[in-house]
Amino acid sequence: MALLSSLKQIAGIESSSISCKPFKTEFFKLVLGTLSLPIDLPGTNYRRGFQGRKNIICMLEQLIEERRASQEVHQDMLGCLLSDENRYKLSDEEIIDHIITILYSGYETVSTTSMMAVKYLHDHPKALEELRKEHLAIREKKRPEDPIDWNDLKSMRFTRAVIFETSRLATIVNGVLRKTTQDMELNGYLIPKGWRIYVYTREINYDSFLYPDPLTFNPWRWLDKSLESHNYCLIFGGGTRQCPGKELGIAEISTFLHYFVTRYRWEEVGGDKLTKFPRVEAPNGLHLRVSHLAN
Numbered sequence: 001m002a003l004l005s006s007l008k009q010i011a012g013i014e015s016s017s018i019s020c021k022p023f024k025t026e027f028f029k030l031v032l033g034t035l036s037l038p039i040d041l042p043g044t045n046y047r048r049g050f051q052g053r054k055n056i057i058c059m060l061e062q063l064i065e066e067r068r069a070s071q072e073v074h075q076d077m078l079g080c081l082l083s084d085e086n087r088y089k090l091s092d093e094e095i096i097d098h099i100i101t102i103l104y105s106g107y108e109t110v111s112t113t114s115m116m117a118v119k120y121l122h123d124h125p126k127a128l129e130e131l132r133k134e135h136l137a138i139r140e141k142k143r144p145e146d147p148i149d150w151n152d153l154k155s156m157r158f159t160r161a162v163i164f165e166t167s168r169l170a171t172i173v174n175g176v177l178r179k180t181t182q183d184m185e186l187n188g189y190l191i192p193k194g195w196r197i198y199v200y201t202r203e204i205n206y207d208s209f210l211y212p213d214p215l216t217f218n219p220w221r222w223l224d225k226s227l228e229s230h231n232y233c234l235i236f237g238g239g240t241r242q243c244p245g246k247e248l249g250i251a252e253i254s255t256f257l258h259y260f261v262t263r264y265r266w267e268e269v270g271g272d273k274l275t276k277f278p279r280v281e282a283p284n285g286l287h288l289r290v291s292h293l294a295n
């Protein structure tokens, strides 16, 4: 769902020649490749990642060619990037790089947080009850076919808290990358100018001084809005490079949760393995039995 939603916003993919399934296969190779040891030998995830990237580039080049040939105006991100009115005048290579970056950053974060929210809500019925109450109250003011809007999203206080608590406990981005612009000293160590630094932010999320009882799923702690703006809250990074997709990601997950909890109940089929480190994932999927809420 998250990948298709991104593809649709970026390049209205469902109306183009790119078919989602092969795209998804190649994209997953690329994702695995970026998280692998850099050993460039046949059969390694690293080599497969490069191959996946090459194939994705071919598909996107073809899409750009088709767009140019058809001369139709498209109201999506690719349409804006290709438009003559775009003042940045990016090369095709740069446009393709942008698309891959946004797909990469916006897909796994949203899909994995959604999955983990479903998991935590299943395991914490009180939190689920409160969340459902919030969403049913929104539905009560609407006709069944009415979509949710920006004001509804803004009113979802508990939902936002659930998303932050899920992201804290199931940390998807383990750290942020930075480069020193000058020599600097930290705790007696010299970090020379130009060094690339990986700031490992993951453990901060489990610090019992900052988050009492840190291993407990407690979305209520985020109802104190000041928690989000503490300088130790780096779930979405920090400073000028803070995640530009933060609010979009929260809106996507909130929308998913809205329809999921107002329409369905679910139980786990069981036995699925979940890992939290080095990557949050359910290697075989998180299997649920879903039934209509009214039944």
Ligand code: HEM
Residues within 6 Å of the ligand: 101, 102, 105, 106, 107, 109, 110, 113, 167, 172, 173, 175, 176, 177, 234, 235, 236, 237, 238, 239, 240, 241, 242, 243, 244, 245, 246, 248, 249, 250
């Ligand atoms: C739950 C959802 C998400 C989480 C937890 C998340 C987390 C992060 C983190 C920690 C960073 C590094 C920030 C830094 O260096 O300070 C980042 C960067 C980024 N994110 Fe997100 N993200 C999410 C959703 C999204 C979405 C939906 C998009 C776009 C559609 C997106 C696009 C990006 C981009 C383009 C960057 C690189 C920004 C830069 O280097 O200037 N993210 N994200």
